[in-house]
């Protein structure tokens with residue numbers, strides 16, 4: 001790249017118009033007009049020509065792709081908060097900077113988490129379905145009874161930005177807040193949430209009414225909710241996951257709900273997206289689970305803010321500054 005040339009920025013999926021327009025003004029932007037997820041060969045081709053790649057959760061930027069990257073590729077500016085789609089360690093070893101988009105999708109994802117916390121115990125999807133199939137024969141005092149939300153214990157796994165925003169919402173709904181994380185939260189945050197820290201995840205699981213998964217997917221959190229740990233939950237407990245499917249052993253979870261060893265689940269993410277285990281779909285029909293297609297951060301405002309963050313990161317990097325949202329080795 002000569003000093004005046006605009007960097008080649010390869011964007012793997014369609015982004016909001018306003019974001020694409022701005023990117024076109026600022027960079028030599030290559031867009032994926034079809035919006036179809038790219039194949040590995042497409043990603044290799046992009047990595048060969050680009051200064052910057054802007055991937056999303058649907059692109060696996062692994063060591064195979066990185067090993068074939070051209071010498072110009074110096075930045076992967078992920079359009080997303082989670083970066084488990086990128087082999088960050090290999091990228092950093094190769095001198096490629098990685099950035100993400102934290103902060104701007106916190107509230108939206110927490111809202112969706114709260115929606116699932118409400119939807120599953122209060123049987124929202126089942127209610128819709130009765131009307132949809134014109135099966136409502138009238139009100140009855142003992143029909144369609146769910147479980148009360150307020151007064152219940154919510155166990156949050158990962159009290160980071162999103163976990164904290166979930167806790168604030170859940171507190172307003174009268175739930176008692178419990179959490180487990182690698183580190184204890186600052187005392188002021190604990191106090192404001194009236195939150196209880198559990199050093200032992202196992203002990204927390206055994207005592208909660210609802211579990212919300214809000215930690216990132218890393219090698220350490222893969223199947224954190226393993227078959228063994230899921231068995232620690234109370235039989236009438238629920239699990240909500242808006243983080244990553246890989247954090248829960250999905251087959252074990254499905255089996256437990258089928259067997260009546262767990263009351264239900266609200267899942268926005270899956271282990272093998274976009275594939276969804278047909279047995280989970282069957283449980284959804286039976287009203288035991290509420291399933292959403294990875295919509296946690298899917299708001300117009302959120303997507304535009306994510307795009308803005310990507311642009312800020314690219315510009316800072318190209319101007320020779322440290323981009324604000326670098327993924328650091330300590331975050332892996």
Ligand code: 8YV
Nearest residue numbers: 056057079080081082296297
């Ligand atoms: C995004 C997400 O939709 O940002 C994240 O980590 O899980 C999602 O909300 C997706 O990652 C965009 O790439």
